[in-house]
Amino acid sequence: MIVVRLKPIPEIREMLEGHSNVLLVGCNTCAAVSLAGGEKEVETLLEALRLAADAQGSDAEFTGGVIQRQCEPEFVEDLDLEGYDAVLSMGCGAGVAFIAENTDLPVYPALDTMFIGAARGFAAWQAECSACGSCVLGQTAGICPVTRCAKGIMNGPCGGVKDGRCELGDRDCAWVMIHERLERQGQHDNTCTPPKDNAAKTACPEWDMGGHRENVKR
């Protein structure tokens, strides 16, 4: 799923400056599961924004709600934005963008969209995929070097690996993990992987629906 995290409150407040009636919209799918945009988090952020506004003597009003998915028309169409002068989305970037496409109000992101990840315990997510558009997991024992190697190296560990740890110090070396798992699978990393096809993503027909809208309109 898509892993998101809350922006610093001062950054959110700066975006909302000048608005007096803001609707916070949570997203009950990825953002809720990553504990950043569900009902509880909407309530918490509402409280924080109200307290901050009070402290500043501002009479700005904040209202909150959650929809199932901000990235789908059937849910976004249900949003009643009457009377508000801004929307604060607690969804991923796609949610922010899709709500913005469906209103003339300014829509601001309360979250930063980080990566596509897998659950590793309560509220713990490991980045597993960068949506690069040309998957190499078949050659790397299911460990993504684009995502998990800090340099996105395709051909093995750099000289910065120290006892299996990345030179950045905060993560394991993806290539050491890849080698260990390949070995368990009875495979070897012995062919040079060519440079990535970065065009695969840019040229993806769904990347920009501008030229294809006619075909997908329901």
Added chain:
Amino acid sequence: MSLREAIEAGRFAVTSEVGPPKGIDVSEMMETAEMLRGRVDALNVTDNQAAVMRLSTIAACVHLKLAGFDPVLQVTGRDRNRIGIQSDLLGAASFGITNVLALTGDHVMVGDHREAKAVFDLESVQILQAIAGLNEGHDMTGNELHGVPDFFAGAVVTPDSKPLAPQLAKFEKKIAAGARYFQTQAVYDIDSFAGFMEFARARDAKVLAGIVVLRSARMARFMNANIPGIAVPEAVIRELDGSSDPETTGIEIAARFITQARDLCEGVHIMAVGAERLVPRVLDAAGLTEVVA
């Protein structure tokens, strides 16, 4: 002599390195090079080393070339995509700079512009492949070049990397991708290095052993703790600890290693890390007194 001639002729090669300045005053870099004149076959020129922004490597290579040195252009994949890398390589070759060392490069996060975009469109193996293509007269997409360069491409290897197997697999890929010589991370244990050289010999790789002159036991311990792929043996640390003149002892340790390595590998790469004045003493002590032009 040049690095290429030394390696192709089978003569023990000596290289060292200089770093371009932050700014446009190259006088200190050139003074460092002068300390090494006649004592080394070639001088590596680092590429925004440690991800710290500095004067361009190619410009620094041109300065050295004009002063009669044989520069080795270090090329990393960190700051340029495949268009920039190929373009810069052609630019360097147009000045007669053809020794290249292909590296992935330190991450921007360890440098002085940590918010920069880390490119890594190509990494070391792929840079070697790109160079092989340029040498064949075409770019990475097969377009023909007008005027074909003749690069002498090399790469790096860390013989004491832990774990070693992934490092050796990558070493083999670099050989396959066209690395004609290797410079190693600093090595101190001659037996361990001999083991690595057996692996390298079997693959016909030409290796310049990396030498960093130790100046104190403290420096050795610091390197063991902090520099990936460095393993200074306890006996060496004790030797420095017990010395009344650790600088001279460090020179002796380096010279002894070089003397022993002469039968094992094709040369040495001395990384002086700010103590270039010691390099001629190390070479004297190692009996590498033959003046290289």
